Amino acid sequence: MASVPGSLRRLLMAPSLADVSFAGRGFPVAETAATRQLETIPQTVVTGFEWGIESKSLWETERRLSLVDEELRGFAYEGATMASVIRDSMPGRGGRTAELLQGAGRRHIFLNYIGIGFAMAKLPRPLWKKAVPALDGDDLYPSMSWLAVDGYGFDRAYFAPERWVDEQRLDTPYGWEDRPGYFQRAVDQGIGRALWFIHGAAVDAVCAAVNRFASDRRPDLWAGVGLAATFAGCSTAAELDTLRVRSGELAGHVAQGSVFAAKARHFSLTVPEHTRTALHALTGLTVESAAELADDAAPPAGAGDGVPSYEIWRRSVREKLPLKYP
Numbered sequence: 001m002a003s004v005p006g007s008l009r010r011l012l013m014a015p016s017l018a019d020v021s022f023a024g025r026g027f028p029v030a031e032t033a034a035t036r037q038l039e040t041i042p043q044t045v046v047t048g049f050e051w052g053i054e055s056k057s058l059w060e061t062e063r064r065l066s067l068v069d070e071e072l073r074g075f076a077y078e079g080a081t082m083a084s085v086i087r088d089s090m091p092g093r094g095g096r097t098a099e100l101l102q103g104a105g106r107r108h109i110f111l112n113y114i115g116i117g118f119a120m121a122k123l124p125r126p127l128w129k130k131a132v133p134a135l136d137g138d139d140l141y142p143s144m145s146w147l148a149v150d151g152y153g154f155d156r157a158y159f160a161p162e163r164w165v166d167e168q169r170l171d172t173p174y175g176w177e178d179r180p181g182y183f184q185r186a187v188d189q190g191i192g193r194a195l196w197f198i199h200g201a202a203v204d205a206v207c208a209a210v211n212r213f214a215s216d217r218r219p220d221l222w223a224g225v226g227l228a229a230t231f232a233g234c235s236t237a238a239e240l241d242t243l244r245v246r247s248g249e250l251a252g253h254v255a256q257g258s259v260f261a262a263k264a265r266h267f268s269l270t271v272p273e274h275t276r277t278a279l280h281a282l283t284g285l286t287v288e289s290a291a292e293l294a295d296d297a298a299p300p301a302g303a304g305d306g307v308p309s310y311e312i313w314r315r316s317v318r319e320k321l322p323l324k325y326p
Helices: 004-013 034-054 060-068 070-088 095-100 106-120 125-130 140-161 161-166 180-198 203-211 215-231 235-248 246-268 273-283 287-297 309-320
Strands: none
Touching: 034 060, 034 070, 034 161, 034 215, 060 070, 060 095, 070 095, 070 106, 070 246, 095 106, 095 273, 106 140, 106 246, 140 180, 140 309, 161 180, 161 309, 180 203, 180 215, 180 309, 203 215, 203 273, 215 246, 215 273, 215 309, 235 273, 235 309, 246 273, 246 287, 246 309, 273 287
């Protein structure tokens, strides 16, 4: 049963399911079977947030999450992680996020980082330094904590597209991992993912949206598009082939995002058919070979001279891709 404080937190912070529908957001998306499937994703995130913010115990949250369809469960964990970070930021609280990420949520670690970013979008910046808990184990992929900034960028674009997509505002730099110069790039990767949802996976509209941005921002936007197209899906092989062709000389960035999505799905032990379809269309790889490529490309600890190891990892993935781009 939800606690009274938990219910109040939910009412104050959680959007309704209608608010995150395409119609509720005012996105120009035609209703089809594919777009109805796509909009279940943000609704699942909201549901996970509601459970995480109002449940008295972590056990109750995890039990509810276990009832979500496996293909969508990672998205529910995104919302629950967002809730845990917000709860941990309150005076006298702490430890809930670490327990969630190191427990049943471990296999969804990539999406958990994105959920941390969703919380960051709701919290003042002085609290960000405590958003990512101290985690033990290389299998928690600490280099991937930049996905929190990606999640923050997605939230900004999804809930305020006029500012962050139409006007193409640049965010105020922040020294994530002491790399303020990389902050906007990670934000743009999240904005690229958001474009897939804002345009309902309509490839022509997504490509046009990316190409309206300044040329120096497009590589990271394309990477976000590739990640969303592969992880969330809702497009056909023919449409994905068009996406690859339309990205031109930046198709390697689309492919890199696709590989990261495949790695995340493979790590979660749930790989839907649409992920296999998208990955093959965008990279020519199987999910198993993409996961192996991602692991082989991972840089050693301490690699990089002023460049985040996350970015070195992304570059290495592009260099190891079997297809030649464009």
